[in-house]
Amino acid sequence: MDNSNSSTKDNQEQQLNTNIGIDGHINNIDDAGKILEREDFGERDMAPMAGSSIHRSSSRPQLDLSGAAIQGNFEEKDPTILLPNQSDDISHLALDIGGSLIKLVYFSRTANQPVNDRRKIIKARLGITNVNRRSYPILGGRLHFVKFETTKITECLDFIYSKQLHRGGICPMSDFLNFLWSSDNLCCNFLITGMDSRHWQSEGPNTENTIIKATGGGAYKFADLFKERLGISIEKEDEMNCLVAGANFLLKAIRHEAFTHMEGQKEFVQIDSNDLFPYLLVNIGSGVSMIKVDGEGTFQRVSGTNVGGGTYWGLGKLLTKCKNFDELLELSQRGDNRTIDMLVGDIYGGMDYSKIGLSASTIASSFGKTVSENKELEDYRPEDISLSLLRMISYNIGQARHMVSFYVLQIAYLNALRFGLKRIFFGGFFIRGHAYTMDTISFAVHFWSKGDAQAMFLRHEGFLGALGAFMSYEKHGLDDLMVHHLVERFPMGAPYIGGNVHGPPLGDLNEKISWMEKFVLKGTEITAPVPTSPPGTTGLGGFEVPSSKGDTLRPDASKLNVGVLHLVPSLEVFPLLADPKTYEPNTIDLSDHGELEYWFTVLSDHMPDLVDKAVASEGGTDDSKRRGDAFARAFSAHLARLMEEPAAYGKLGLANLLELREECLREFHFLDPYRSIKQRENEASLAVLSDLLMELDSMDEETRLLTLIEGVLAANIFDWGSRACVDLYHKGTIIEIYRMSRNKMQRPWRVDDFDVFKERIFGSAEKRPQQYKRALLFVDNSGADVVLGMLPLARELLRRGTEVVLVANSLPALNDVTAMELPDIVAEAAKHCDILRGAAEAGGLLVDAMINIQDNPRESSFSVPLMVVENGCGSPCIDLRQVSSELAAAAKDADLIILEGMGRALHTNFNAKFKCDALKLAMVKNQRLAAKLIKGNIYDCVCRFERAS
Ligand SMILES: Nc1ncnc2c1ncn2[C@@H]1O[C@H](COP(=O)(O)OP(=O)(O)O)[C@@H](O)[C@H]1O
Numbered sequence: 001m002d003n004s005n006s007s008t009k010d011n012q013e014q015q016l017n018t019n020i021g022i023d024g025h026i027n028n029i030d031d032a033g034k035i036l037e038r039e040d041f042g043e044r045d046m047a048p049m050a051g052s053s054i055h056r057s058s059s060r061p062q063l064d065l066s067g068a069a070i071q072g073n074f075e076e077k078d079p080t081i082l083l084p085n086q087s088d089d090i091s092h093l094a095l096d097i098g099g100s101l102i103k104l105v106y107f108s109r110t111a112n113q114p115v116n117d118r119r120k121i122i123k124a125r126l127g128i129t130n131v132n133r134r135s136y137p138i139l140g141g142r143l144h145f146v147k148f149e150t151t152k153i154t155e156c157l158d159f160i161y162s163k164q165l166h167r168g169g170i171c172p173m174s175d176f177l178n179f180l181w182s183s184d185n186l187c188c189n190f191l192i193t194g195m196d197s198r199h200w201q202s203e204g205p206n207t208e209n210t211i212i213k214a215t216g217g218g219a220y221k222f223a224d225l226f227k228e229r230l231g232i233s234i235e236k237e238d239e240m241n242c243l244v245a246g247a248n249f250l251l252k253a254i255r256h257e258a259f260t261h262m263e264g265q266k267e268f269v270q271i272d273s274n275d276l277f278p279y280l281l282v283n284i285g286s287g288v289s290m291i292k293v294d295g296e297g298t299f300q301r302v303s304g305t306n307v308g309g310g311t312y313w314g315l316g317k318l319l320t321k322c323k324n325f326d327e328l329l330e331l332s333q334r335g336d337n338r339t340i341d342m343l344v345g346d347i348y349g350g351m352d353y354s355k356i357g358l359s360a361s362t363i364a365s366s367f368g369k370t371v372s373e374n375k376e377l378e379d380y381r382p383e384d385i386s387l388s389l390l391r392m393i394s395y396n397i398g399q400a401r402h403m404v405s406f407y408v409l410q411i412a413y414l415n416a417l418r419f420g421l422k423r424i425f426f427g428g429f430f431i432r433g434h435a436y437t438m439d440t441i442s443f444a445v446h447f448w449s450k451g452d453a454q455a456m457f458l459r460h461e462g463f464l465g466a467l468g469a470f471m472s473y474e475k476h477g478l479d480d481l482m483v484h485h486l487v488e489r490f491p492m493g494a495p496y497i498g499g500n501v502h503g504p505p506l507g508d509l510n511e512k513i514s515w516m517e518k519f520v521l522k523g524t525e526i527t528a529p530v531p532t533s534p535p536g537t538t539g540l541g542g543f544e545v546p547s548s549k550g551d552t553l554r555p556d557a558s559k560l561n562v563g564v565l566h567l568v569p570s571l572e573v574f575p576l577l578a579d580p581k582t583y584e585p586n587t588i589d590l591s592d593h594g595e596l597e598y599w600f601t602v603l604s605d606h607m608p609d610l611v612d613k614a615v616a617s618e619g620g621t622d623d624s625k626r627r628g629d630a631f632a633r634a635f636s637a638h639l640a641r642l643m644e645e646p647a648a649y650g651k652l653g654l655a656n657l658l659e660l661r662e663e664c665l666r667e668f669h670f671l672d673p674y675r676s677i678k679q680r681e682n683e684a685s686l687a688v689l690s691d692l693l694m695e696l697d698s699m700d701e702e703t704r705l706l707t708l709i710e711g712v713l714a715a716n717i718f719d720w721g722s723r724a725c726v727d728l729y730h731k732g733t734i735i736e737i738y739r740m741s742r743n744k745m746q747r748p749w750r751v752d753d754f755d756v757f758k759e760r761i762f763g764s765a766e767k768r769p770q771q772y773k774r775a776l777l778f779v780d781n782s783g784a785d786v787v788l789g790m791l792p793l794a795r796e797l798l799r800r801g802t803e804v805v806l807v808a809n810s811l812p813a814l815n816d817v818t819a820m821e822l823p824d825i826v827a828e829a830a831k832h833c834d835i836l837r838g839a840a841e842a843g844g845l846l847v848d849a850m851i852n853i854q855d856n857p858r859e860s861s862f863s864v865p866l867m868v869v870e871n872g873c874g875s876p877c878i879d880l881r882q883v884s885s886e887l888a889a890a891a892k893d894a895d896l897i898i899l900e901g902m903g904r905a906l907h908t909n910f911n912a913k914f915k916c917d918a919l920k921l922a923m924v925k926n927q928r929l930a931a932k933l934i935k936g937n938i939y940d941c942v943c944r945f946e947r948a949s
């Protein structure tokens, strides 16, 4: 092994011992003077100079009103207006303009969800008074993270302009509605259609009154430029305040924001928000700040140093002529510092200076060899210079190859010691999620603390200040956000490739698809959407460096993607989880590479069939084919990225992967690929329902219960997400397959707690039965699964006096039935059955009966009600930490949960413990899962019954 180029633990220890730090001051503003115009920006996206010919007189958000429609009742005082084509309707922006990088955090608000009459009745039944999301104190929307090099501030201004982020603060919905309903705007509506919305002019105040919060030195330095180019005023926020506010927000509100990094292994850590303080925050940007944080807004900057990321980048740039930071880093990987550095061995004739514990390969004097050699700068390889510099920074100040010094770490730890802090969080873009750097830092903290303190890193490492500036706006309610309100998503769609910005931000789907197609034309392959890359890059789920197949891993492969944070204030933790803190939805952990590889192959193999279905669901048009192709590329890119770095999107479980696929379909506007299959299967199943019900009614109670459970398991075979099942469907009609599946049911099932469940229902000689009060049935697939499986089971419970709440997906996923579709299915089924009809009426599911129910929902019927609620997800699995408010409300009186299907009962929640009884029912439709989970075979069944814990 080449000793000089490798950093062993021994070496690290040695350097830790020999480096004693000096205190310094922070200097995070470099002289980033030159502002470059970007050549390839289209004119429409350039931020014009104030007073230029494009006159903008409004600070109102730019709205795409095409397709706007009133949702629900026209008579309502405050009707909800859905803007289907408005994605980023109301924006809000904050900046951190540092010495090296400009960080942007911006918010785009999502339109309120329509609340239909059916949902209103159900909510009333469940005692939810707030039927309108507007009443949530926190805005629903999305937080985006983007960064640019400070030297390329023009690109940043153009970005802000093209996204119209300079146009305003939070606009209350009532203002928006007034605006929309004023007579002028009805004209506007007409005018806007077909216009480039970015150039839409409307009445209203101009941007001169707009104030944007910003922190970092650039907030001072570039204030005039912002005024001149965008007409906005910068309101400066204190940098330390912002760093701390940003870190506190991230650590409290984002699940698995922090992670440890030891010997190449990332481990996500869930910080208990009640046990966060005190901690030490070390922000390594251009310079370094160390802040002891004791609470919200309570902190002290305890130390800092002027030798930081800027030092490495600045000197490196001067000496190597590198044009960007990552180029410099990459150079160092091929360098040999012995040509430049004077080693102990050079002085001691190749020997160690063992008396003081220095090996021959230890650097005695960084750049020392250049003194005695009669060479010019050009005579040295830039690769070697870069490495020497890194080592200089490292060895002088520590021993990290890439940057931060152990000096920093020593100070950090000494400070941690002084103040009794056990946790040290490292932020700032110097870290860049770089595996080597993080390992070195972790090692150093561990070494200096003798294992007492722990180094942790943050996924949003460089965005602390910008987030803090964002938090400093009043009224957005962000402080009230909790972990369960946030969902991170990773859309494709930033226009960044090859390390360069290749155009304006992508405005719409068409632009996104065209951009992706360019790769195909070039013959290159998108292998991975990599985030926050150099230069002028974004953290917004963008691509970078699409490398050809067969390429070796990029040096930055370990970097983590920063997604878009969706703020969904209506989400809640499922109240019946026995212990939400220890709850882990995923049964399969994909950080095991073997598992990841297997599921990667399963999902890749499924892709052609899925694309066919998706395209067919949109009529097979050329446009849908294009979108189908783009979806396949995008999802393959995600998979490739995750194979390369399983932690790239945060902690990865199988449920996340399956949800990512659904999200990716939605991103390319495939809203329900299995729509017609679902309809066909529903119809076929409804046609035989009455026969089944008659058959069931002819049985004695105990046989019937067993037949019902068998029926649920048998009908769970209709799963279009399982390769094996899809192959089966070619061999017979729906009803034939259903019969075959039922005939094959043989007890004992692989997991068989039926007798315990039966005893709970019917009681025993010693114990009289006590009926369940309310059961939540988490339904799975459309067709036979719900119609011939779950509905007859629901009917049995209703018949026994148990209220039944059918819990279905909010959005489509594979052939899963949704909460929107279910009432119609129930209404059809109710035609064949009085029990279902009475209960559905009582639950407000039957349209004809709804008028009466609306007047007095609680007194409308004598039957126990059958209700439908949405679960808050659009995935075949369910994470019970984040469910809809109506499901949470329904759960409050529930004493039985029935989870059905592989996604909800096996991939997720197989090990979940509940405060009430839980029945988990599924057919295992995958051989590997069967072997792993239940030591069984494909098509084996699980009937697991667990009493309340
Ligand atoms: N693309 C990049 N361009 C420049 N510097 C980068 C880049 N990526 C990471 N860095 C490193 O991050 C440092 C800046 O970190 P940051 O947290 O943004 O601090 P600041 O607010 O001082 O700009 C740089 O000095 C450099 O070491």
Ligand SMILES: CC(C)(COP(=O)(O)O)[C@@H](O)C(=O)NCCC(=O)O
Binding pocket: 602, 658, 716, 718, 719, 720, 721, 722, 723, 724, 780, 781, 814, 876, 900, 901, 902, 903, 904, 907, 922, 925, 926, 927
């Ligand atoms: C996506 C699914 C979890 C859906 O199963 P369900 O919940 O409908 O029972 C399941 O189809 C699955 O894990 N499919 C991939 C495995 C395979 O094709 O074998």
Ligand SMILES: [Mn+2]
Binding pocket: 719, 780, 781, 814, 815, 816, 876, 901, 903
């Ligand atoms: Mn399903």
